[in-house]
Amino acid sequence: MKSVFKRTPTYKNVPTHYCPGCGHGIAHRLLAESIDELGVREKTIGIAPVGCSVLAYDYLDVDMVEVAHGRAPAVATGMKRTNPDKIVFSYQGDGDLAAIGTGEIIHAAHRGEQITVIFINNAIFGMTGGQMAPTTLLGQVTATTPDGRDEKFQGFPLTMCELLSVLPGAIYLERCSLHNPAEIRKAKKAVKHAFELQAAGEKGLAMVELLSPCPTGWRISPAESMKWIENEMMKVFPLGRFKG
Amino acid sequence: MKSVFKRTPTYKNVPTHYCPGCGHGIAHRLLAESIDELGVREKTIGIAPVGCSVLAYDYLDVDMVEVAHGRAPAVATGMKRTNPDKIVFSYQGDGDLAAIGTGEIIHAAHRGEQITVIFINNAIFGMTGGQMAPTTLLGQVTATTPDGRDEKFQGFPLTMCELLSVLPGAIYLERCSLHNPAEIRKAKKAVKHAFELQAAGEKGLAMVELLSPCPTGWRISPAESMKWIENEMMKVFPLGRFKG
Amino acid sequence: MSGNNLYEEVIIAGFGGQGIILAGKLLAQAGMKASLEVTYMPSYGAEMRGGTANSMITISNKPVASPLVTNPNSAIVMNKASVEKFAARVKKNGLIVYNSSLINAAPAVDSSIKLLAMPADDLAVELGNIKIANMVILGAYLQTKNIISCDTAAESLSAVLAKRYHKTIPLNTAALQKGAEFAKKAEAENL
Amino acid sequence: MSGNNLYEEVIIAGFGGQGIILAGKLLAQAGMKASLEVTYMPSYGAEMRGGTANSMITISNKPVASPLVTNPNSAIVMNKASVEKFAARVKKNGLIVYNSSLINAAPAVDSSIKLLAMPADDLAVELGNIKIANMVILGAYLQTKNIISCDTAAESLSAVLAKRYHKTIPLNTAALQKGAEFAKKAEAENL
Amino acid sequence: MCGNEAMAESAIIAGCDAYFGYPITPQNEVTAYMARRMPQEGRVFLQCESELAAVNMVFGAAATGKRAMTSSSSPGISLMQEGISYLAGAELPSVIVNVMRGGPGLGNIAPSQGDYFQATRGGGHGDYRTITLGPSTVQEFADCMPLAFDLADFYRTPVMILADGILGQMMEPLVLDNPDNAIKRITGGKKTRYKLPVKDWALTGAKGRKQNIVRSLWLGEGVLEELNYKLQRKYYQIEQDEVICEQSDDLDSAEIIVVAYGIAARIVRSAVDAARQQGIKAGWIRPISLWPFPYGYISRAAQQLRVFLVVEMSLGQMLEDVKLAVAGSCPVVFYGRAGGGVPTVEQVLEHIKQLWTKQKK
Amino acid sequence: MCGNEAMAESAIIAGCDAYFGYPITPQNEVTAYMARRMPQEGRVFLQCESELAAVNMVFGAAATGKRAMTSSSSPGISLMQEGISYLAGAELPSVIVNVMRGGPGLGNIAPSQGDYFQATRGGGHGDYRTITLGPSTVQEFADCMPLAFDLADFYRTPVMILADGILGQMMEPLVLDNPDNAIKRITGGKKTRYKLPVKDWALTGAKGRKQNIVRSLWLGEGVLEELNYKLQRKYYQIEQDEVICEQSDDLDSAEIIVVAYGIAARIVRSAVDAARQQGIKAGWIRPISLWPFPYGYISRAAQQLRVFLVVEMSLGQMLEDVKLAVAGSCPVVFYGRAGGGVPTVEQVLEHIKQLWTKQKK
Amino acid sequence: MAGKIVIDTQRCKGCGLCVAVCPKKSIVISEESNKSGYFPAKFECNNCTGCAACAIVCPEAIIEVFAEERIIAVEQREKTKHTLSKAKT
Amino acid sequence: MAGKIVIDTQRCKGCGLCVAVCPKKSIVISEESNKSGYFPAKFECNNCTGCAACAIVCPEAIIEVFAEERIIAVEQREKTKHTLSKAKT
Numbered sequence A, B: 001m002k003s004v005f006k007r008t009p010t011y012k013n014v015p016t017h018y019c020p021g022c023g024h025g026i027a028h029r030l031l032a033e034s035i036d037e038l039g040v041r042e043k044t045i046g047i048a049p050v051g052c053s054v055l056a057y058d059y060l061d062v063d064m065v066e067v068a069h070g071r072a073p074a075v076a077t078g079m080k081r082t083n084p085d086k087i088v089f090s091y092q093g094d095g096d097l098a099a100i101g102t103g104e105i106i107h108a109a110h111r112g113e114q115i116t117v118i119f120i121n122n123a124i125f126g127m128t129g130g131q132m133a134p135t136t137l138l139g140q141v142t143a144t145t146p147d148g149r150d151e152k153f154q155g156f157p158l159t160m161c162e163l164l165s166v167l168p169g170a171i172y173l174e175r176c177s178l179h180n181p182a183e184i185r186k187a188k189k190a191v192k193h194a195f196e197l198q199a200a201g202e203k204g205l206a207m208v209e210l211l212s213p214c215p216t217g218w219r220i221s222p223a224e225s226m227k228w229i230e231n232e233m234m235k236v237f238p239l240g241r242f243k244g
Numbered sequence C, D: 001m002s003g004n005n006l007y008e009e010v011i012i013a014g015f016g017g018q019g020i021i022l023a024g025k026l027l028a029q030a031g032m033k034a035s036l037e038v039t040y041m042p043s044y045g046a047e048m049r050g051g052t053a054n055s056m057i058t059i060s061n062k063p064v065a066s067p068l069v070t071n072p073n074s075a076i077v078m079n080k081a082s083v084e085k086f087a088a089r090v091k092k093n094g095l096i097v098y099n100s101s102l103i104n105a106a107p108a109v110d111s112s113i114k115l116l117a118m119p120a121d122d123l124a125v126e127l128g129n130i131k132i133a134n135m136v137i138l139g140a141y142l143q144t145k146n147i148i149s150c151d152t153a154a155e156s157l158s159a160v161l162a163k164r165y166h167k168t169i170p171l172n173t174a175a176l177q178k179g180a181e182f183a184k185k186a187e188a189e190n191l
Numbered sequence E, F: 001m002c003g004n005e006a007m008a009e010s011a012i013i014a015g016c017d018a019y020f021g022y023p024i025t026p027q028n029e030v031t032a033y034m035a036r037r038m039p040q041e042g043r044v045f046l047q048c049e050s051e052l053a054a055v056n057m058v059f060g061a062a063a064t065g066k067r068a069m070t071s072s073s074s075p076g077i078s079l080m081q082e083g084i085s086y087l088a089g090a091e092l093p094s095v096i097v098n099v100m101r102g103g104p105g106l107g108n109i110a111p112s113q114g115d116y117f118q119a120t121r122g123g124g125h126g127d128y129r130t131i132t133l134g135p136s137t138v139q140e141f142a143d144c145m146p147l148a149f150d151l152a153d154f155y156r157t158p159v160m161i162l163a164d165g166i167l168g169q170m171m172e173p174l175v176l177d178n179p180d181n182a183i184k185r186i187t188g189g190k191k192t193r194y195k196l197p198v199k200d201w202a203l204t205g206a207k208g209r210k211q212n213i214v215r216s217l218w219l220g221e222g223v224l225e226e227l228n229y230k231l232q233r234k235y236y237q238i239e240q241d242e243v244i245c246e247q248s249d250d251l252d253s254a255e256i257i258v259v260a261y262g263i264a265a266r267i268v269r270s271a272v273d274a275a276r277q278q279g280i281k282a283g284w285i286r287p288i289s290l291w292p293f294p295y296g297y298i299s300r301a302a303q304q305l306r307v308f309l310v311v312e313m314s315l316g317q318m319l320e321d322v323k324l325a326v327a328g329s330c331p332v333v334f335y336g337r338a339g340g341g342v343p344t345v346e347q348v349l350e351h352i353k354q355l356w357t358k359q360k361k
Numbered sequence G, H: 001m002a003g004k005i006v007i008d009t010q011r012c013k014g015c016g017l018c019v020a021v022c023p024k025k026s027i028v029i030s031e032e033s034n035k036s037g038y039f040p041a042k043f044e045c046n047n048c049t050g051c052a053a054c055a056i057v058c059p060e061a062i063i064e065v066f067a068e069e070r071i072i073a074v075e076q077r078e079k080t081k082h083t084l085s086k087a088k089t
């Protein structure tokens, strides 16, 4: 028998600090595989967010920087504008991208920055202990919504792909999910495509949103988390290609 | 003959500091008339932006506050949440609302804050001497786009009504123009409606975008400015109701 | 620190999920209930997943100046990593209670230090839930030190457990007692 | 400030749109062209619309310490508000050139101060463009003070005008000269 | 109840009308606690989209005369600097809690005192100061809050609480009673609740009065300068009236005086106790108000020749204030740890001993 | 060419690869100038959506080894504080120009020196410093730039230029030549271009080498503390090697020494000249590097008994540094104006005269 | 003449918008500048209908419009419409 | 058995996702904890097809999958598709 599936070189062979069942690990793998398959590792620069994935550079074997909470798209802009020949990506959580970093992602898309954004939507602030994110579902109990999110006080969940789709500078927007192997395969294609576009010199921002489990923040088991994505999250965050 | 049109009390009878032909004066009048017609002057709190209209409180005779550049929607949130019985409005330019204050307006709309926003889109940073705004048209020459805005470098103009229309928390979004009497009359209705909704306790954010002349920033005459709105701006910023 | 006053400094350590923080809080709460001066200081950092957790508790009969414990009188260690980190810091004549279910070898420390091997995980499983190993080992510590009684600790459970976990109070109480009994027996055997 | 050295401090003032800033820049540029030490300091504030504008220029034969002019030797005032603001600040034995097209009454100042009434707007209109009243009045100032020649100023126009306005250089030069001539005549008449 | 929660509950007792915050370690307990408690009290809790929004929401609520607060930790507080300058300029009463962590940058989440300069010198632009309190026990952390709200209202100024990760996370015995007692406790009995002026400047709707305007832009010549002199007079009064400082009983006989605040002061206290048991003549001074800084206490102590040892969880920030107070009269020595390092009692004791030996030579 | 434009052109000469900025008065000439010139040079100009974005774009470009800068004025600089702390923590070379205006809050657009504390003490969180230069002529404003970029690269640190509205707006004779000469001019001939280390840490794609990581988070026990000690050692070296200060020729004989920087120093110079003409023994010291502050120059001068007068366009910020340097040896008197007020030569002269009369009594 | 207007000329900035929109060409820019240096609008009364277009467009809100009763009626009808169109238009 | 997998059990966190997705129920959670205290997944080899579902879902990426040639072919076909679907899919 031949090996048909294993870690690719850009995904370093080291243990992660993520909780059991956390989606960040899956997302990292897709990213690393895409970079390896496209052969762009040596000209890729990555940006780690503030969030559980702040140590992404410990796992992804490319040049990387860690930046202030939410500012990754601005940092990416500074990098790509001065280094148009490099592949620049940011990896951001939903607190990072959809809360504190709203201005930066919108304006990077507005200007049509030629960058790739991997957006991990786990409907929660994982790193700080499970507070509401803009993406938290109605009724979802978090550290800061002890009685569940209520649209009367906290509004409806923020759908970033839909929001960014209004901007001509965003040329590729797709929402995928990490809740089962079939969807993960699709997610992989989307992630790879988002890199391909940049590598091909297409002008504009490419973002892939990944619905990702956070069993710790959701206070349920990893397996239940996968079901919750399918049964609850996907109702609010429909999968599909919104642009490009 | 009877007086059929004159200044209403909330619009103070004092000279303004605006340039000849500036749209801010027209917008102020619409605001003041709406407040007077609804009889809510004594329970209204207004927020002046940083921009040419920073001194709006010198002209509008309601309780007002002047706030940091772009942060008016956050300030309005702080006010309305602690004073649900008051009418809170912010008055913001396109630099204020669509550049530095993007995060704040989006999240106020996302949460469905019960506030009224008057958004003056004059396709330029007026106060600082005519630099590009996110709303600047392609080809438009400004202090920071000496060869005209180019979508390759600065992206396409940002359309805020379209962007916010994605958010359920924004319950009323309308774009009007101040370029001729007929449109100004329509704008008046829209402004008044945005206040009415709040007064009626409707839950959500109401915003009226006003295309407004800035002859100084555009380096053309007031009369030419009105034509420019009609012939150029309205192509990119179509008038109409986007929500509600 | 000072002469014949009570000044008990304790470190409880293990990995996240072993209930280290809860055990620490309970000890501190029990101290207060016993009208003693107490400080309790957890290692914190929901910002970082994984890794080890620990609590520092100081119990005294006069106000506690520094809440930080560098060299404890007593250490309660729940996993190997914690032994490596804290055993050597324990003061002479101190006490180490360790979870022998996960820690095979007795910590190599100064001979003046009393060692108590507690198969805490195993005892907890016997009670039907591995998650209460923390209470088992805390019970053993309380019994051995005899500063605060196991009963006082049990009475303090309601103050440190979130309401929705109040149904587990009997189980936790049983665990405290089981640990205490084990320690009593061990002591008797050592005599 | 000091003895018989050259230390000419000038304020040019008027309302926005009267070309105050340009006149100031031109004077400063001409000063540099004449190999003198110069500082030029505009009132600024595109942040605020309307109101008055002014430029402060210091011309000396040694490096200028402070660019701020509180009490000028000379004031060029283009509108009433500026007379009110600056006339009283002019030093004894100083000079005030004022735009008599807009300022009806001669400023009431110390009698040691020389007053020159210039119908600058009218002269500019005569030349076909009210906007060059600034050059007319500057020409008069240069002529009267005789520190820098009108020609040097004319030669400096290209350095201070944006490229797209270079076609107006002849007109501006004519305005400078017209102002200078008017001043020469006025002086002659005063003799 | 950990320090963060004790502080939060005390703020509620002090009549805090609204809390606006964005999560950040090590003060997440505040957001979680407020999320639960404020609605129970019919008050406002809001998790904001950012610290920028948070400080500006505080600005909005404060402008309408409400008691409003926010809390964060170092990076979040840096983001608030423009807002704090605006609060100072618009003279809006408000309370900001900084549970400091290791810096610079993302740093770590360990306890730190690295933001002393930022808090006491004004990290924002312009000539302003914020009253800054540095509690060192959970009790004080809680007791700070009624005092902070009263000071804010009395002087129309933002007030900053500088705590750190340890104080936020630790538990110890605690009394939560009425604001009067809290203020008495933390001021050593010098103050009770303040007689607060009516907020006739607040934006409540121009009903039966002229319009109120809250602003920080002043364009007329000299007008902004006037505001600055007014602020300066206010700051002068605060410097006269609001210094809070504690010192050891035996200060007169001390030859070594250790100055520290917050958690570091507790460690110092243990170390000084230990030193005295070893016969070393040491004492301590603990500033509680960091601005206004107790220059008087320290310069009085410096009239006699002795050595000052400043201990901080930073590489020397309050040190400058101590030097300014001592003004060359005595040597000032520093021991600090940074980036989340916490000095141990042993380390401080060691420094005291070294100074003692030198002294005795 | 006004000061802002001279500075911008000089930055281009110094090899600035990228400028990121957001308009604000009184430095809009920089954005306008860069918008035109940078593309001509094939370099990057970008008007950002905010100052927050600007400083983080600088962070991004700097992380790839490019020379990047931003400029703003007081409120905008406050918004950059988190970013600056990150730049310091990640040790990224970068240049930030603050053309100060009146504060606090929105304040006004008049010239000011109210952000001295923010710049020299670190307005952001954590134990860091930024090299801070305070030019006082258009020439110096321009000459600062090659020096700032070299210092930034040499020490891997953010460098701040503190100018003000006057310096930004004024015109005066100016030479723009090569960086070597510029650095010589501003350091009084002490320095030329620095021998710059290779940026082997820069993110350029991990080709033929291990991955590079630029970060400011350090979680292991003591690791962040180690970073802080490393920074501290760097800061110490800067304090030793990079002080720039000018003083009047006649300083030895002066009985009154006036200390001022930037535009205020020009006014002081005129006033001191006038005073000397009136027979008053006055001199001046002008710090050019504000951090590292020329403590040495001032404490040397303070060894002789004289009076120090500090003049600032603020209500006393550099004053604290002068006091720290004088350390009680001589009286230190202050004269300042705030909120955009500028001291006149006459006012400063008046203060000198008063001190002189007192002195002679 | 069914209408007339009164312009506060001292506050007029001479922007000319009223001139541009007047359907009856009843407004001109005067040759004399006001005390602020602007050349203000001047009412010429040719057939003014009191339509208020000038007033509506005036950024300074310094034009007061007078009209015969009939026209007032129209204006008021519109106002009533406004009031009816409350919340949820 | 057309396939098999190798799990790096010392790095397994016992999340059980692989167990949940294996169509052939070829993976179980073991009773013995690993050195990090987790109860790792264990391969039981019932009819493993080498479908790689387990590896795809494993957050730790610690499952290597082996399969007979036929299946490799399928995998490679997919890879080719990816490569063809470059820019502008």
Ligand SMILES: Cc1ncc(C[n+]2csc(CCOP(=O)(O)OP(=O)(O)O)c2C)c(N)n1
Pocket (backbone or CB within 6 Å): A050, A051, A052, A053, A069, A092, A093, A094, A095, A096, A097, A120, A122, A124, A125, A126, A127, A128, A133, E022, E023, E024, E025, E051, E075, E076, E079
């Ligand atoms: C300025 C600032 N504010 C707040 C924080 C604290 N913080 C760290 S991560 C985070 C949110 C994490 O949530 P998300 O971005 O969704 O990432 P996740 O952990 O869920 O992957 C917050 C609020 C910070 N580090 N800096």
Ligand SMILES: Cc1ncc(C[n+]2csc(CCOP(=O)(O)OP(=O)(O)O)c2C)c(N)n1
Pocket (backbone or CB within 6 Å): B050, B051, B052, B053, B069, B092, B093, B094, B095, B096, B097, B120, B122, B124, B125, B126, B127, B128, B133, F022, F023, F024, F025, F051, F075, F076, F079
């Ligand atoms: C933090 C901050 N950044 C920048 C500025 C400078 N500034 C003042 S107004 C303005 C933009 C004005 O444009 P806009 O909001 O469109 O208003 P307008 O003047 O066009 O009505 C800017 C950038 C500021 N005051 N504060």
Ligand code: SF4
Pocket (backbone or CB within 6 Å): A017, A018, A019, A020, A021, A022, A023, A024, A052, A122, A126, A127, A213, A214, A215, A216, A217, C049
């Ligand atoms: S908290 Fe959630 S996002 Fe963070 S590591 Fe754990 S599971 Fe993953």
Ligand code: SF4
Pocket (backbone or CB within 6 Å): B017, B018, B019, B020, B021, B022, B023, B024, B052, B122, B126, B127, B213, B214, B215, B216, B217, D049
């Ligand atoms: S610059 Fe433009 S927006 Fe500002 S006052 Fe003038 S015309 Fe109006």
Ligand code: SF4
Pocket (backbone or CB within 6 Å): G003, G004, G005, G021, G022, G023, G024, G025, G026, G027, G047, G048, G049, G050, G051, G052, G053, G054, G055, G065
């Ligand atoms: S009311 Fe109508 S007709 Fe009369 S002047 Fe005005 S625009 Fe002209």
Ligand code: SF4
Pocket (backbone or CB within 6 Å): B021, G007, G011, G012, G013, G014, G015, G016, G017, G018, G019, G040, G041, G054, G057, G058, G059, G060, G061, G062, G063
């Ligand atoms: S519209 Fe108003 S300001 Fe403009 S010219 Fe007419 S009256 Fe004057």
Ligand code: SF4
Pocket (backbone or CB within 6 Å): H003, H004, H005, H021, H022, H023, H024, H025, H026, H027, H047, H048, H049, H050, H051, H052, H053, H054, H055, H065
């Ligand atoms: S490869 Fe497929 S069949 Fe084999 S163990 Fe994994 S999931 Fe089960």
Ligand code: SF4
Pocket (backbone or CB within 6 Å): A021, H007, H011, H012, H013, H014, H015, H016, H017, H018, H019, H040, H041, H057, H058, H059, H060, H061, H062, H063
């Ligand atoms: S999915 Fe991976 S980490 Fe989870 S149990 Fe299976 S092998 Fe272990």
Ligand SMILES: [Mg+2]
Pocket (backbone or CB within 6 Å): A051, A093, A094, A095, A120, A121, A122, A123, A124, A125, A126, A133
């Ligand atoms: Mg998240």
Ligand SMILES: [Mg+2]
Pocket (backbone or CB within 6 Å): B093, B094, B095, B120, B121, B122, B123, B124, B125, B126, B133
């Ligand atoms: Mg605008």
